[in-house]
Amino acid sequence: MLVSDWQQGDHWNDVCANWNDAQKRSLANVMLRFFLTGIFQQRRMQADWHPGNFRFCTHGDKARLLLYDFGCVFEPSEVEQLGLARLIQATIDRSEPPWPLFLKLGFGREFLEPLAHKLPALCRVLFEPFCCEYPYDVADWNLAERVTDILGDDRWNFRIAGPARLVFLMRSFHGLAYYLSGLATPIFWQRAFTTSVGSLSGDIANLQIPPEDTSKCGFDSMARYLKIRVV
Amino acid sequence: MELTQYASTIEHLDELLDEDVKRRMDEQEIDLNQIVSDVRRQGYVPASLFCLTEGTKQFDVWLE
Numbered sequence: 001m002l003v004s005d006w007q008q009g010d011h012w013n014d015v016c017a018n019w020n021d022a023q024k025r026s027l028a029n030v031m032l033r034f035f036l037t038g039i040f041q042q043r044r045m046q047a048d049w050h051p052g053n054f055r056f057c058t059h060g061d062k063a064r065l066l067l068y069d070f071g072c073v074f075e076p077s078e079v080e081q082l083g084l085a086r087l088i089q090a091t092i093d094r095s096e097p098p099w100p101l102f103l104k105l106g107f108g109r110e111f112l113e114p115l116a117h118k119l120p121a122l123c124r125v126l127f128e129p130f131c132c133e134y135p136y137d138v139a140d141w142n143l144a145e146r147v148t149d150i151l152g153d154d155r156w157n158f159r160i161a162g163p164a165r166l167v168f169l170m171r172s173f174h175g176l177a178y179y180l181s182g183l184a185t186p187i188f189w190q191r192a193f194t195t196s197v198g199s200l201s202g203d204i205a206n207l208q209i210p211p212e213d214t215s216k217c218g219f220d221s222m223a224r225y226l227k228i229r230v231v
Numbered sequence: 232m233e234l235t236q237y238a239s240t241i242e243h244l245d246e247l248l249d250e251d252v253k254r255r256m257d258e259q260e261i262d263l264n265q266i267v268s269d270v271r272r273q274g275y276v277p278a279s280l281f282c283l284t285e286g287t288k289q290f291d292v293w294l295e
Contacts, residue, residue, distance in 0.1 A: 002237040023235040128239065142242065149271035223277040224243050227246035231289050 009055025009066045016182050019058070023208040024183045027056060027063035032187060034065060035176045036196035038074075039169070043081055047168040048072035049175025064193035074168035082207045084169075085197045089204065091123040092131050092190065096125045100212040102161075111161035111170060115154040122150050122158075124222065130193050135186035138177055238294055241270055241280075255285050270294065 010018070015027065038045025046053070046067065055066040076084070087101040098119040102112055112119075125146045129136040151158055180187070195202065240247070245263055248256075256263060261281050270280070275294065283290040 017271075071258045118274055121271070124239070124275065125271075131239075140243070146242070146271055149268050150274065152272060162283075222275045223238040225295055226238050226244070226248065227293050227295055228236075229291045230232045 007055070007057075007059040007066050007183045009064075012054065012179075012182070015056050019056075019063075020061070021185065022061040023058050023063055024073040025185045025187065026058075026061055027065070027179055028183045028185050029192070030063050030065050031176060031179050031183075032189065032192050033196070035172060036192055038172070039076055039081060040085055040196045040200060042050060043078070044073055044075050045169075045172055046070060046072070046175075047074040049172060049174050066182065072168070074165070074172065077201075079207070080166075080169075082204050083199065086207055086209075087123065088127050088130050088193060089197070089220070091120075091127045094222075096209075097212075097214035097218040099214055099217045100209045103212070104165035104207070104209055105166070108161045108163075111157045115151065115157055116214075117221070118150055118154065119217055120219045120222050122147065124219075125150060128168050129189035131190070133190060135188045137184075137186040138180045139184065141177070143177070152223065205226070238275055241267055241275070241294065243283065245291070246268060251285065255283055259283065263273070 015024070019027070026123055034046065048069070048071070053067065053069040055068060057064045057066060083101055083105045087105070090096045090098060090101060099112075099116040102119060103109060123220075124131065125143065128136065128141060148155065234247075236247070238250050244267065245253075248263075253263075261283070271279070277295045278293065280292045280294065282292075
């Protein structure tokens with residue numbers, strides 16, 4: 001017996017139409033934590049974020065997420081968990097090149113190597129919400145257009161290079177972005193990420209990354225600042 | 232006057248420029264959307280983006 005008590009909740013359309021700003025902000029934080037906890041703490045995450053699988057309820061301004069269907073599950077390996085955390089952290093603080101980390105995550109060298117120099121910019125855009133030291137509004141992301149511009153003709157190589165099982169992770173990530181876009185409220189991704197991976201910090205640092213030639217594919221190739229001067 | 236922003240602000244450069252500057256860019260056929268697209272293609276590397284002269288004012292925008 002899997003279900004012993006039926007929980008009622010609002011459909012996604014009701015949330016968008018009827019919830020107040022505080023409730024939406026609370027739900028946005030709940031959904032981000034749900035995503036991050038699934039990867040970095042439980043290593044078991046919902047991979048089908050279809051609105052039919054969710055209901056939503058509130059207690060005052062506090063939101064709760066109800067899962068009706070947890071049948072499509074992605075279980076990241078420990079290497080995937082730690083590797084992804086390290087890749088996001090490296091993108092935040094520009095501490096190491098992303099290319100060896102992609103290899104550690106299982107990307108194919110043959111297809112990824114020709115575009116290794118594009119990975120810093122790609123990571124900076126993919127993980128932009130984590131890089132911002134303030135609440136981030138996904139309406140500012142413009143992810144698809146920017147990724148298309150960065151990868152250009154290499155976009156298919158990037159997709160082919162990726163291990164098939166990470167498709168589930170990408171589906172979850174897109175699902176999260178979909179709901180946050182609908183909630184239209186900025187939230188602090190970096191703080192949630194830091195909290196979520198805090199207990200893993202030693203393991204993340206100790207993850208063994210084989211040495212690679214990264215002379216032309218580090219974050220130091222990217223500009224840090226935009227300057228405007230009027231004289 | 233010199234304004235410094237994070238490089239990612241290039242995605243919203245349009246909002247940082249006043250209308251006179253944008254009008255002048257139009258007159259000189261400087262395509263801001265194309266500049267931003269090129270910046271992405273080149274991986275957000277340090278580079279001069281454009282320069283404008285408006286009367287006695289010189290206006291420079293770059294990534295560093």
